Amino acid sequence: MEQNLAIKIKGLHKAYKGKKGEKIALESIDLEIPRGSFFGLLGPNGAGKSTMINIMAGLVNKTSGLVEICGHNIDTHPKASRMSIGIVPQELVLDPFFPAYEVLENTAGFYGVPKNKRRTMEIIRAVGLEDKAYAEARSLSGGMRRRLLVAKALVHNPDVVILDEPTAGVDVELRAQLWKYIAKINKQGTTILLTTHYLEEAEELCDQIAVIDDGRIIANDSKKNIMKTIDRKIVTIEFDQVVKELPKSFGKLRAHINNDDNIEVEFRKGKESFNEILVAINKSKLSVCDISTEEADLEEVFRHLTKAAYTN
Ligand SMILES: Nc1ncnc2c1ncn2[C@@H]1O[C@H](COP(=O)(O)OP(=O)(O)O)[C@@H](O)[C@H]1O
Ligand SMILES: [Mg+2]
CATH class of the missing domain: 3.30.70.100 (Alpha-Beta Plaits)
Incomplete structure (x- = not known):
């Protein structure tokens, strides 16, 4: 059964240590995300969404608990679990002087994707950046940068793609194009995990939704049942x-x-x-x-x- 899970989280706990003491960002989180699903993690700002997915992606250290990505434990198999995930971060972090093409080639190199297996131009076309493939990242608009970050998350063909508040700053037309591509790779079997604080966005795209508030999962059900409750x-x-x-x-x-x-x-x-x-x-x-x-x-x-x- 477990092979059918893209994400398995049990008893996940995260406390950030700060000057004013501890901030508990996640408390006893249990969550299972089936392979192939389009899963929404819905919650208000500060609920703990980014913390949770950054832990999955190996970008933030958890305090305690179990996290498995496609059956790989992030503690005992960090490399395999990182290879299984492509994350599109909430912040627009890009080296301003690198063109899109190079950004993707470097990322592919980082993940050890052999040259003959790279799909750099295909991905650039998929996110609609072919006109800007050789332009420096600093010349791209906010929406284009977001799409370059999406492309960057796809170069190693991960089983799970996580998008953290992906539509911030993306205009409507490009958003539609982005979703079309994400829906396509989801149909091909990629698990999609989307965090958002927009109910409509989760409603439109996801087949299952978990609601997180103040570090706790307060609902987790099919979209249909969640919408009924709310x-x-x-x-x-x-x-x-x-x-x-x-x-x-x-x-x-x-x-x-x-x-x-x-x-x-x-x-x-x-x-x-x-x-x-x-x-x-x-x-x-x-x-x-x-x-x-x-x-x-x-x-x-x-x-x-x-x-x-x-x-x-
Ligand atoms: N690096 C950090 N240090 C201390 N507190 C943090 C840090 N990152 C996030 N937090 C706090 O943890 C809580 C959850 O934040 P976050 O995961 O970013 O929520 P969301 O993505 O749902 O908006 C918030 O109260 C936030 O202020
Ligand atoms: Mg966030």
């Missing part, structure tokens, strides 16, 4: 009189009075019927002047999931 709306009901106390008829709903003296009801499509809200309004005998609904924002969704994780 498919929440806030319904705001405005009355033509000041409401100071929640009417009894709202008792069974997740409702409260907000700062504008309106009633706010949390509504989950899968779990509650909108009709219950209408019934509560009717029974209250109050007269409504407006009803509005808005999607719960992602920060709130994270808070909600975190609360659920701690009370379970």
